[in-house]
Amino acid sequence: MKIIVTHMAPDWDAITSVWLLKKYLSCWQDAEVRFVPAGQKLGLNDAKVVSREGDPIEKVDGGEMIHVDTGLGPLDHHQTQDQTVCAASRTWEYVLAQFETSNDKMTSEHKEAVSRIVKVVVDIDHFKEVFWYNAASDIYEFSLIGVLEGLKYEQQGQDNKALDFGIICLNALVSEFENRIWAEKEIKEKGILFETSFGKGIGFETLNDTVLKLAQKMGYLLVVRKDPRKGYVRIKTLPAREDNPGLDLTPVYKQLKAMDPDATWFLHVSKKMLLNGTPKNPKMIPTKLSLKEIISVLEKV
Numbered sequence: 001m002k003i004i005v006t007h008m009a010p011d012w013d014a015i016t017s018v019w020l021l022k023k024y025l026s027c028w029q030d031a032e033v034r035f036v037p038a039g040q041k042l043g044l045n046d047a048k049v050v051s052r053e054g055d056p057i058e059k060v061d062g063g064e065m066i067h068v069d070t071g072l073g074p075l076d077h078h079q080t081q082d083q084t085v086c087a088a089s090r091t092w093e094y095v096l097a098q099f100e101t102s103n104d105k106m107t108s109e110h111k112e113a114v115s116r117i118v119k120v121v122v123d124i125d126h127f128k129e130v131f132w133y134n135a136a137s138d139i140y141e142f143s144l145i146g147v148l149e150g151l152k153y154e155q156q157g158q159d160n161k162a163l164d165f166g167i168i169c170l171n172a173l174v175s176e177f178e179n180r181i182w183a184e185k186e187i188k189e190k191g192i193l194f195e196t197s198f199g200k201g202i203g204f205e206t207l208n209d210t211v212l213k214l215a216q217k218m219g220y221l222l223v224v225r226k227d228p229r230k231g232y233v234r235i236k237t238l239p240a241r242e243d244n245p246g247l248d249l250t251p252v253y254k255q256l257k258a259m260d261p262d263a264t265w266f267l268h269v270s271k272k273m274l275l276n277g278t279p280k281n282p283k284m285i286p287t288k289l290s291l292k293e294i295i296s297v298l299e300k301v
Contacts, residue, residue, distance in 0.1 A: 001032070001060070001063030001064070001239070002027070002030070002031035002032065002063060002064050002065070002067075002272055003031060003032050003033075003034055003042070003060070003063065003064070003065040003066075003236055004021055004022070004028070004031045004032070004033045004034070004066050004068065005017050005034050005035075005037075005065060005066065005067045005068070005070065005071065006018055006033065006035060006067070006068050006070055007035065007036060007037065007038040007040075007041045007069055007160065008035045008036065008037060008038065008152065008159055009040070009162070010035070010069075010159055010162055010163055010166070011125070011148075012088075012121050012125065012144070012145065013069050013086045013087050013121055013124070013125040013167065014068065014069040014070075014087065015162070015163055015166030015167070015170070015190075015215075016087075016088040016091075016117070016121045016166070016170060017068035017069050017087045017088045017090075017091040017161060017164065018033055018068060018116065018167075019090065019167050019170045019171075020091045020092055020095050020114075020118075021066060021091060021095070021270075022077050022167075023100075023171075024095045024099070024104075024106075025095055026098065026145060026268055028066075028234060031066075032236055032257065033160070033163060035159045035246055036071075036298035038070055038071060038084065039070055039071075039072070039078065040070060040071065041067055041071040041073075041100030042065065042067070043081070044060060044061075046189060047060050047061045048060070048061060048189065048191065049181075051073075051201075051240075055071055055073045055074070056094060057072040068087050068091055069086075069088075071113075074090065075087055075090050075091050076090075077089075077090060079118075083128075084122060086122045086125040086126070088118050088122070088125070089118050089121075089122050090118075091177050092114065092118045096111075100258065104140070104272070107181070109178050109181050110174070110178060112181055113173075113177035113178045114177075115172055115176050116173060116177055117170065117174065117269065123262055124145060129145060141225050143152050146171055148162065148165065148166065151165055166270075179210050180210060182208050183208050183210035183211045183214045184214070186204060186206050186211050187202070187204075187211055187214065187215055187218070189205070190205070190296060191204055191207060191211075191215070192204070193293070194222075194295050194299050195222065195272075195301070196222060196298060196299060196300075196301045197301065198221055198247055198301060199221030199222070199226070200220055200221060200222075201217075201220055201221055201223065201295075202215050202222075202223055203223070203224040203225070203226075203295045203298075204223075204224070204225045204226070204230075205225075205226045205227075205228050205291050206225060206227075206228070207227060207228065207259070209225065211225055211238075212221070212225055212234060212236050215278075216236065216238060221237060221238060221247065222235070222247070222298055222301070223235070223237075223284060224236075224271060224291070224294055224295065224298060226294070227277070227286075228293045229288055230277060231277070231286030231287065231288075232275075232276055232277025232278065232284070232286050232287075233275075233276040233277065233286070233289075233291075233294060234273070234274075234275055234276070234277075234278075235249065235252065235273070235274040235275075235294070235298070236272065236273050236274075237249060237272050237273075238270070238272070239270065239272055240270070242244055246269045246272060247272070249267060249271050249272060249273070249274045249282075249300070250273060251300060252298060253265055253267040253274050254299055255297050256274070256287070256289065256294065256297060259289060259293070260283075260287045260289050262285060263276055263285050263287035263288065263289075264276060264283075264284035264286070265287075266278075266279070266284070
């Protein structure tokens with residue numbers, strides 16, 4: 001028997017802590033999760049509980065128990081005012097220490113992905129989302145912080161449902177962060193820089209589609225990606241704003257279509273995205289043009 005204990009109405013700190021233990025701590029993936037009032041420990045009637053100082057695992061009548069984000073043990077943080085620490089960060093440090101003494105393997109990219117997730121959880125647990133850009137905007141109700149709070153309002157007292165939802169999200173976030181880390185590396189190491197009269201652009205020959213949006217967030221006006229496997233091309237520019245209509249890709253569309261009329265070219269109605277192939281339509285014909293040839297067209301925009 002293995003039991004993980006956290007507090008009722010679990011927040012992202014509690015959920016992330018439980019997830020870390022179940023996902024990464026050897027033999028704890030099937031542990032039962034129980035919920036107690038915040039700050040308290042699980043009462044087990046007459047069961048004998050044996051604990052060692054500094055060890056989060058307590059022995060309970062032939063089984064084991066860990067408290068996270070409650071109980072004031074090693075994996076709780078409510079006894080410190082340090083705003084760089086939360087239960088999830090302590091749990092992650094503990095899990096990593098166990099990895100160092102086991103035969104389990106974790107790639108550096110995966111480790112970095114989880115570490116970055118935990119860092120965000122630390123900030124959220126100390127309410128630092130109030131300092132985010134335009135923090136009162138409705139867009140944050142679409143964030144996982146807002147969605148989890150809505151779920152707990154809608155399904156009050158159903159703590160396991162909140163936990164299950166959080167675990168699904170965290171598993172997805174690991175994949176998303178790994179993909180982002182890969183995209184960051186591609187931008188740094190493989191990006192082909194070019195200039196236009198409107199601003200800077202960057203091109204890639206990569207399987208990672210995340211480079212498009214990430215490069216735009218980093219300030220590139222034009223981004224082009226060619227899929228080295230399928231030959232498909234995607235070109236994006238910044239969306240229009242109230243004070244700036246932005247760049248129109250219609251001239252690029254016409255020139256590329258003239259250069260390779262056999263390929264399928266689709267200009268989005270916004271005139272900000274030009275596609276030659278997409279998983280949404282496998283019937284599109286990829287272009288024979290090289291990335292260098294496409295960039296030469298974009299440079300003349």
